[in-house]
Amino acid sequence: MNCQLATDSVLYANGLYRVVYNLAGSFLPCWLAYVIAGLVIIFILVNAVLLGAAVITWGERRVLGRFQNRVGPNRWGPFGLFQPIADLLKLLTKEDLRPQGADRIVFALVPILMVAPLILLTAVIPFAKDTVLASLNVGVLYILAVSSVSSVAIFMAGWSSNNRYAMFGAARAVAVLISYEVPVVLSLLGVVMVAASMSLGSIVEAQALPFILVMPMAFLVFLAGMSAELNRSPFDVAEAESEIIAGYHTEYSGVKFALIQAAEFGGVGVVSAIAAVLFLGGWSGPWSEYLGWLWFLLKTGIVVFLFIWFRATYPRLRIDQIMAFSWKFLLPLSMISLAAVTLEVYFLRGDDGFLTTADLAIMAAINAVVTVVSVIVFGNLIRDKVTLRTRQPRQVAVPGVPTIEVS
Numbered sequence: 001m002n003c004q005l006a007t008d009s010v011l012y013a014n015g016l017y018r019v020v021y022n023l024a025g026s027f028l029p030c031w032l033a034y035v036i037a038g039l040v041i042i043f044i045l046v047n048a049v050l051l052g053a054a055v056i057t058w059g060e061r062r063v064l065g066r067f068q069n070r071v072g073p074n075r076w077g078p079f080g081l082f083q084p085i086a087d088l089l090k091l092l093t094k095e096d097l098r099p100q101g102a103d104r105i106v107f108a109l110v111p112i113l114m115v116a117p118l119i120l121l122t123a124v125i126p127f128a129k130d131t132v133l134a135s136l137n138v139g140v141l142y143i144l145a146v147s148s149v150s151s152v153a154i155f156m157a158g159w160s161s162n163n164r165y166a167m168f169g170a171a172r173a174v175a176v177l178i179s180y181e182v183p184v185v186l187s188l189l190g191v192v193m194v195a196a197s198m199s200l201g202s203i204v205e206a207q208a209l210p211f212i213l214v215m216p217m218a219f220l221v222f223l224a225g226m227s228a229e230l231n232r233s234p235f236d237v238a239e240a241e242s243e244i245i246a247g248y249h250t251e252y253s254g255v256k257f258a259l260i261q262a263a264e265f266g267g268v269g270v271v272s273a274i275a276a277v278l279f280l281g282g283w284s285g286p287w288s289e290y291l292g293w294l295w296f297l298l299k300t301g302i303v304v305f306l307f308i309w310f311r312a313t314y315p316r317l318r319i320d321q322i323m324a325f326s327w328k329f330l331l332p333l334s335m336i337s338l339a340a341v342t343l344e345v346y347f348l349r350g351d352d353g354f355l356t357t358a359d360l361a362i363m364a365a366i367n368a369v370v371t372v373v374s375v376i377v378f379g380n381l382i383r384d385k386v387t388l389r390t391r392q393p394r395q396v397a398v399p400g401v402p403t404i405e406v407s
Contacts, residue, residue, distance in 0.1 A: 003030040017041055017133070041133055042119075049118050053266035054084035060265070060308050067312035088258060096254035099162050106160035111252070111259035113153035118266050120146045125273050126201050128283045128292035139200040140188055143274060144181075147229070150263075151177040154248050157260075161251040169247025172237055172319055176228050179326040184225035186334035187218040190341040191278050194363075196353055204282035209360040212279040216364075217337040217371040219279045221330050223306065226271045228322065231264065232307060234314035235322055272303035328382045333374055340370050 003025025005018050020040050025033035058073065058081060065072025073080035098107060124139050126132040136142050151174050158170020192198050194214060195206035203211075212219045228235035249260050276282060276299035283292030317325070344366060348359040355363075 002026055003028075003033050016044075016131070045119050045122050045133070049115070049122055049266045049270070050262055052269040053262040054088070056265045056269050056304060057087070057261075058084050059304070060268075060311075063305070063308045064312050067309075091254060091258040094254040094257075096256065097251070099251045101162040102251065103160040103162075106156050107251075108256075110153050110157040110160065111256045111263075113149060113156065114260050114263035115266070117146050117149045118263060118270050121270050121274070124200060125270070125277060126204060126282060127296050129201075129288065131283075131293070132201065135199065135201055137197070137199045140192055140198040140203075140278075144185060144188070148181070150229075150267075157252070158248040161248075163251050166248050166250045169250070173231060173248055175319075176231075176235060176237070176322055176326075179323055180225040180228040180330070183221050183326065183330040183334040184229070186331075186338050187215075187221040187225070188278070190215050190218045190338050193341055193345050194355060194360075200277050200282075204277055204284060206354075207281045207284060208357040209364060210279065210281045213364045213368075214360050215279075215337060215341060215367055217333055217367060217374060218341075219275075220371070220375075221334045221337065222275065222279070223303075224330060225326075226275070227307060227310060228326070230267050230271060230307075232268070233311040234317045236316060237319050237322055268304055268307050269300065272300045272307065275303045276300045324382060329378050332378055336370065336374050337367070340367060 003021070005021045005025075017037050017040075021033050021037040024036045028036070061083070062072040062080065073083035076082035076086045098104065121143060123133040124136055124142055126135070154173045154177070155170050158167040158173075161167070191203060191211055194211065195203040197203060197206070249257065252260055273296070276296060280299040280303070281295075282299070283296045285291065285295035288295060341363070344363045345355070348362060349355055350359075
C-alpha cells in the first residue's frame with residue numbers, strides 16, 4: 001500500500017504516530033493504518049496514566065514513611081516496588097457491590113468519568129520538542145475545560161450512591177472545586193499573557209527564564225489551588241473519615257474503587273506535568289534536543305514531591321477554613337499577580353509582541369517583592385486570632401465529700 005502521512009496533517013508533528021502510521025501503511029490499507037496508529041497512541045496514553053498512578057502511589061507511601069519516621073511498603077519486591085501490583089490484585093478480587101436504591105447507570109459511569117479527563121489531558125502535554133499527540137493552539141483553555149469534568153463525576157458519585165455521607169462528601173468536593181477554580185484560572189491568565197499564546201509548546205519556548213521565577217505568586221496559587229481540586233491534604237475534607245467516612249466514594253468497591261483511586265493519584269502526575277510545562281520550562285535544559293524527555297520527567301517529579309511534602313506537613317483544614325483560604329487569600333493573590341503581570345507586559349513588551357530575557361528578569365525582580373509583601377499582608381488578615389483565657393477554678397460541693405476545686 002505504501003501509505004505516508006501527509007506533511008500538512010495535524011498529526012504529522014507527532015513523531016510516534018507518524019512512525020506507526022508509515023510502518024502499518026507499508027502493508028495495510030491507509031484507513032486501517034490510520035486506525036491502528038490511533039489505537040497504539042491510545043494504548044500508550046492509557047497505560048502511561050495508569051502506570052504513572054501506580055508509581056506515584058508507591059513513591060508517595062515511601063516518602064510519607066520517611067517524613068513520618070517509618071518504613072512504608074517494603075515487602076513486595078525490592079523496596080516494595082511491587083506493592084501497587086499487590087494492591088491492584090487485591091482490589092480485582094474484591095466483590096463489586098452496589099447499594100440498594102442506587103442509580104445503576106450513573107453509579108457505573110463515575111469511575112470512567114474520573115479517569116477519562118486524565119487521559120484527555122495527557123494527550124496535549126508536550127513531553128519533549130515535537131513529542132505530543134495533539135498540539136492545540138488553545139491548550140490552556142482545553143486543560144481548564146477538560147479538568148472541569150471531574151467535578152461533574154464527583155457529584156454523580158455522591159448523588160447516585162443513595163447515601164447521605166457520600167452526598168455530603170460530594171457537596172463539599174464540588175464546593176471546593178468551584179471555589180478554587182477561580183484563582184487557578186486567574187493564575188494561568190498571567191502565563192498566557194507573558195507567553196502571548198495558549199499553546200503549551202509555545203509557552204515552553206517562551207520561557208527564556210522559567211515562569212516560576214517570573215511569576216512566583218501565580219505558581220503558588222496554582223499549586224495550592226490544584227492541591228484542593230485534587231482533594232489532597234490539607235484540603236481533603238471531602239474524605240474526612242472521622243465525619244463522613246470516605247466521602248463521595250464511600251459505596252464504591254473492587255475495580256470501581258481502584259479506578260477512582262487511580263484517577264486521584266494519576267491526577268497528581270498529570271497536574272505536576274502541566275505545572276512543569278507552564279512554570280518550569282517543560283523539556284528545556286542542557287542538550288534538550290536529546291534529553292528533553294529527561295528534563296521533563298525530572299521537573300514533573302519535583303512538583304510531585306512538593307505535593308507529597310504538603311500532605312506530610314499540614315493537617316486537614318475545616319471546610320470553613322478551606323473556603324476562606326480560597327476566597328480571602330488565593331483569590332486576592334491571583335488578582336494582584338494578574339494586575340502586576342498586565343502592567344509589566346504592557347510597559348515592557350516590544351513592538352514585535354514578545355518579551356526578551358531582560359524583560360523577564362525585570363518582571364521576576366518586581367514580582368518577587370510583590371509576592372512576599374502580598375503573602376505577608378493577606379496571611380495576617382485571614383489568620384485566626386485566638387485569645388487564650390485562663391479559666392478560674394470553681395468549687396463543687398458534693399454531699400459527704402470535702403469541697404473540691406475543678407478548673
